[in-house]
Amino acid sequence: MLDxxxxxxDVCRIATEAGCFLREERKGFRRESVVEKHAHDYVSxxxxxxxxxxxxxxxxxxxxxxFIAEEGSATYKDEPYCWVIDPLDGTTNYIHDYAPYCVCIALRSRDELLLGVVYEVSRDECFYAWKGGKAFLNGTEIQASDVKDIKDAFLIVELPYNSEQYKLTALHLIDQLYGKVGGIRMNGSAAAAICYVASGRIDGWVEAFIGKWDYSAAA
Structure with missing residues (x-):
């Protein structure tokens, strides 16, 4: 039985150490080291x-x-447990020295998520939760907002890089929400967005076309 x-x-410590690496590397980061995986989808x-x-x-x-890992450095072969990791969620933000960007680590069994850790580097914030427990930010319990009326809702509506597939959805969302909610923002990190909903900073988040590594830890 896992504790x-x-x-x-332990995962919070590992995520924070990876975040420290990202922070230090950002000080001397050069755009020339960036590779475009797909149109507007970057890796370094x-x-x-x-x-x-x-x-x-x-x-x-x-x-x-x-492992299920975004950059493919490890694989899952039907082991009893699986780490789902995104080593840098918000790469475009990172490239431009723009917050937020995160280290994301989830553990799941074959049936369900067991724990999730998201370390947001720029604000030195570690969000975490485990099955059967509560959700925390840097040791303090968090909870979602209690906003009931859509006109008061502060939302993140993301525009992912694959614009051709997403454009009609994006236009529909903006048409239905802009001017009818309390505010709309985009932040460039699905993991951070979900954690901001969990902590009550944001009242809702809408995005599609994202991978397991983008949302599993934050979910």
């Missing part, structure tokens, strides 16, 4: 190195777990 509370504490040596570090640390923590 999920202790395991979550920082994403890849962060993922390698995470895989090594998490493998030592729980050797019987496989």
């Amino acid at each position: 999920l509370k202790q395991l979550t504490a 040596y920082v994403d890849k190195e962060s993922e390698i570090r995470l895989v090594k640390a998490l493998s030592a923590l729980l050797p019987e777990a496989g």
